[in-house]
Amino acid sequence: MVRFTCSYRLLALALVVGGLAMPWVVRADEGIKTYTVPKEQPAPIQPVAAPQSMGMDSAMPASDIPVSSAPVSWTTPAGWQELAPTSIRLGNFLIPGKGGGKAEVAIFSFPGSVGTELDNVNRWRNELQLPPVDADKITSEPVAIDSLPGRLYDISGASSRTVVASLPKDGATWFFKMRGARDTVAEAKPAFLDLLRSIHFNAAGSAAPPAPAFDATMPSPHANMAAAPAEAAGEEPKWTLPPNWTEKPAGAMIFKSYSAANGQGRIASVNISFFPGDVGGVFANVNRWRRQLGLPPVGQDQLAAVTQPLATAGGRATLVDFAGTDSKTGQAARLVAVMVPHGDNTWFYKLSGEGSVVGDQKESFVKFVQTVRYP
Amino acid sequence: MMHRFVSIVTSLRLTVVCLVAALILVFVGTLAQVDLGLYAVQAKFFRSFFVYWTPGGGRWSIPVFPGGWLIGLVLLANLLAAHVKRFRFTPRKYGILLVHSGLIFLLIGQFMTEIFQVESTMRIEVGGTKNYSEAPRRAELALVDVTDPDKDKVVVVPESVLAKGGEIRAPELPFALRVKRYLPNSTPAGPMTGEGEKIRATKGIGRQLLFSPAPITTDMDSEDNPAALIQVVSDKGPLGDWTVSTWMTRYPEFERLQNSLGSILGNTPLTQPQSFTFGGRTWQIALRPLRYYKPYAMTLLAFHHDLYPGTDIPKNYSSNVHLHDPATGEDRDVKIFMNSPLRYRGETYYQASFEPGDRGTILQVVRNPASVTPYVACSLVALGLVVQFLMHLSGFARKRAQSLEAAPPQRTSLEPVLAPARANGKRSSI
Numbered sequence A: 001m002v003r004f005t006c007s008y009r010l011l012a013l014a015l016v017v018g019g020l021a022m023p024w025v026v027r028a029d030e031g032i033k034t035y036t037v038p039k040e041q042p043a044p045i046q047p048v049a050a051p052q053s054m055g056m057d058s059a060m061p062a063s064d065i066p067v068s069s070a071p072v073s074w075t076t077p078a079g080w081q082e083l084a085p086t087s088i089r090l091g092n093f094l095i096p097g098k099g100g101g102k103a104e105v106a107i108f109s110f111p112g113s114v115g116t117e118l119d120n121v122n123r124w125r126n127e128l129q130l131p132p133v134d135a136d137k138i139t140s141e142p143v144a145i146d147s148l149p150g151r152l153y154d155i156s157g158a159s160s161r162t163v164v165a166s167l168p169k170d171g172a173t174w175f176f177k178m179r180g181a182r183d184t185v186a187e188a189k190p191a192f193l194d195l196l197r198s199i200h201f202n203a204a205g206s207a208a209p210p211a212p213a214f215d216a217t218m219p220s221p222h223a224n225m226a227a228a229p230a231e232a233a234g235e236e237p238k239w240t241l242p243p244n245w246t247e248k249p250a251g252a253m254i255f256k257s258y259s260a261a262n263g264q265g266r267i268a269s270v271n272i273s274f275f276p277g278d279v280g281g282v283f284a285n286v287n288r289w290r291r292q293l294g295l296p297p298v299g300q301d302q303l304a305a306v307t308q309p310l311a312t313a314g315g316r317a318t319l320v321d322f323a324g325t326d327s328k329t330g331q332a333a334r335l336v337a338v339m340v341p342h343g344d345n346t347w348f349y350k351l352s353g354e355g356s357v358v359g360d361q362k363e364s365f366v367k368f369v370q371t372v373r374y375p
Numbered sequence B: 001m002m003h004r005f006v007s008i009v010t011s012l013r014l015t016v017v018c019l020v021a022a023l024i025l026v027f028v029g030t031l032a033q034v035d036l037g038l039y040a041v042q043a044k045f046f047r048s049f050f051v052y053w054t055p056g057g058g059r060w061s062i063p064v065f066p067g068g069w070l071i072g073l074v075l076l077a078n079l080l081a082a083h084v085k086r087f088r089f090t091p092r093k094y095g096i097l098l099v100h101s102g103l104i105f106l107l108i109g110q111f112m113t114e115i116f117q118v119e120s121t122m123r124i125e126v127g128g129t130k131n132y133s134e135a136p137r138r139a140e141l142a143l144v145d146v147t148d149p150d151k152d153k154v155v156v157v158p159e160s161v162l163a164k165g166g167e168i169r170a171p172e173l174p175f176a177l178r179v180k181r182y183l184p185n186s187t188p189a190g191p192m193t194g195e196g197e198k199i200r201a202t203k204g205i206g207r208q209l210l211f212s213p214a215p216i217t218t219d220m221d222s223e224d225n226p227a228a229l230i231q232v233v234s235d236k237g238p239l240g241d242w243t244v245s246t247w248m249t250r251y252p253e254f255e256r257l258q259n260s261l262g263s264i265l266g267n268t269p270l271t272q273p274q275s276f277t278f279g280g281r282t283w284q285i286a287l288r289p290l291r292y293y294k295p296y297a298m299t300l301l302a303f304h305h306d307l308y309p310g311t312d313i314p315k316n317y318s319s320n321v322h323l324h325d326p327a328t329g330e331d332r333d334v335k336i337f338m339n340s341p342l343r344y345r346g347e348t349y350y351q352a353s354f355e356p357g358d359r360g361t362i363l364q365v366v367r368n369p370a371s372v373t374p375y376v377a378c379s380l381v382a383l384g385l386v387v388q389f390l391m392h393l394s395g396f397a398r399k400r401a402q403s404l405e406a407a408p409p410q411r412t413s414l415e416p417v418l419a420p421a422r423a424n425g426k427r428s429s430i
Helices: A006-029 A117-127 A182-198 A281-292 A300-306 A355-371 B002-009 B012-046 B068-086 B091-116 B159-164 B253-265 B373-406 B415-424
Strands: A033-038 A091-096 A102-111 A141-145 A148-156 A160-169 A172-181 A245-248 A256-261 A267-276 A307-312 A315-325 A332-342 A345-353 B050-053 B062-066 B118-125 B129-145 B151-158 B166-168 B176-183 B186-189 B210-213 B227-234 B237-245 B274-278 B281-307 B314-325 B330-337 B342-344 B347-354 B360-367
Touching: A033 B129, A033 B281, A091 A172, A091 A182, A102 A182, A117 A148, A117 A160, A141 A160, A141 A182, A148 A182, A160 A182, A172 A182, A256 A355, A267 A355, A281 A300, A281 A315, A281 A332, A300 A307, A307 A332, A307 A355, A315 A355, A332 A355, A345 A355, B002 B068, B012 B050, B012 B062, B012 B068, B062 B068, B068 B091, B091 B373, B118 B281, B129 B159, B151 B159, B151 B281, B159 B166, B159 B176, B176 B210, B210 B237, B227 B274, B227 B281, B237 B274, B281 B347, B281 B360, B314 B342, B314 B347, B314 B360, B330 B342, B330 B347
Parallel strands: B237 B281
Antiparallel strands: A033 B151, A091 A102, A102 A172, A141 A148, A148 A160, A160 A172, A245 A256, A256 A267, A267 A345, A307 A315, A315 A332, A332 A345, B050 B062, B118 B129, B118 B360, B129 B151, B129 B281, B166 B176, B176 B227, B186 B210, B227 B237, B274 B281, B281 B314, B314 B330, B342 B347, B347 B360
């Protein structure tokens, strides 16, 4: 047993005092500081081109040079246009087709399993405006990618087609995805299979790739902020506003916002936004809107009862019409909302306000949504 | 009392207490990695003098257990004191003394490295110039007065101050900063990420780009991206609320976010600093990775990524940089490549990584004032071993010579070797 003599007490006291003082001693350099520095010179804007490669034969086509950052390499099929890689897409290709059709191919990976096979297939089907299928209806075939066993999915929509190979490897899932016009994809499929055969994982590729935050073609790990390629490029949908709709400043994350006035000058609000992916799906969004109106959530089995299918120029959409009490204002309110999955994105159209004004505007609103032409 | 103190410091009991404390620390620290992740545990349990506990999210921290540094220091003091007290110096122990000195020097050097080493990265795009490196996993709020055409005045507030919230005043700032929200880790928010409260600004990009809280990262390969809602307050009242986050300043997050958001932000570059004007001067506000400014600048002339001919196997990564130091007149080109770092002004620049498409290079910058200690320590240990060996060898040779002089030639070839041992009544050893 240690006897707490005077010396031990002194030692203990010194340790306690030191311990209490240490945070201030250690963090003494963590105060507010001021510097005067020369102005930062921004780097000249460079074209994002094929990687430089000293020591390579300059006559070698750029497409044969592996992307420097990629832990995977490939041989680009003839006739494909290799685009600059992005921080997400390790491989990025454009395939020009006959008659103006085109397709794009992306190579990317995500940590983990990225949802179930059913989730993935139904997401790809959703992109093609196809209804979801059950797990026993999924069709795929085995495909070898760098001698590793992957699966190949081929899904055709009305005008578009998607061919995807997926490969779980070292705790990550790799996707090789071609999507575009039906004819172009059909024509390019043999070359796509050639691309798969040429895939080679480099030594660095054996490690799980870093977790990309977002991707245009995948559900974002953060649920809803993935890329929106067409819209990001500045191509916006075209629409004709109903009479008595006037644009107003859009709020956070809102693409466009309008005031819709009825004959008595009473105003409802129309907000339009779009987000990549399915943004949680119909079920989650329906219950989100119900929460906003103080309504109890519905179960999956009740979803059909509270939603209506709606045919739009952009594809099959889902309409809801709820009346309740605005959870923010405590006033009676009505909300008509339409979710339009289109391409990689889901568009949200929301008409909300007093019940009578929303009722007056609903027909115009629905027609408006149905006639929006997407890029 | 002094005698008693010395006996405590040199006691074996203290050694055992330290070893047991280290055992407990390692055990608890290992378990804590589940919730805190490796880096937070290293900082809290091992790279610290004390393990602190903050009761109920308060402002006071109480030391509850010795940290790794304290245990190591006490153990070192204990061993040194015990050595001094019990070790009897004789010339025959020169070698052992040197070996022990080397080991102690190694321990001290490692301790100095732990405390004083600073690691950061310098990311330069081809053609770009940098005069600072950035710390991983640490952030700072920067207010930059960009009014002057030649120089910027930078006022930085460390993340630890932001985390405390409240109002921040600095003599160099003509306004106050009010931390309305601080998120240690955040995620860009949309309509479906409404689980946590989002932060929304009244000025700048934060009017459109929202952030919601995210769990602290425990993954070794990920970093937290803090966000904060900062209100700038003048004497006449608030100027506005700005959202700041490393999502907008840390590579490659800002690139991913920029790619992702597209027209939602009206194609405003995320990297375009948010700014405001006050008192006729223009200020920029940003939460950015903590910067270490240098008195010199480096320009990336070219980045090369070589492959073995005919293969995809990387052969070499190299950066051609131009070093310009107005203070010393240094103005030269340097090639930094694998295993050939640049050492300049106490810092070492290693080729660490590069940007996709070979658009730029990422250099790891290490400042370690104790970097020479391992070399000195190893030299001392080697010298001690040699000295000890030579002393034994000379003693052996001397005894052998004596035995050869004293005795006639022996019958067996082993006899000359065994004879000195017999003479000592024990085995000869080195």
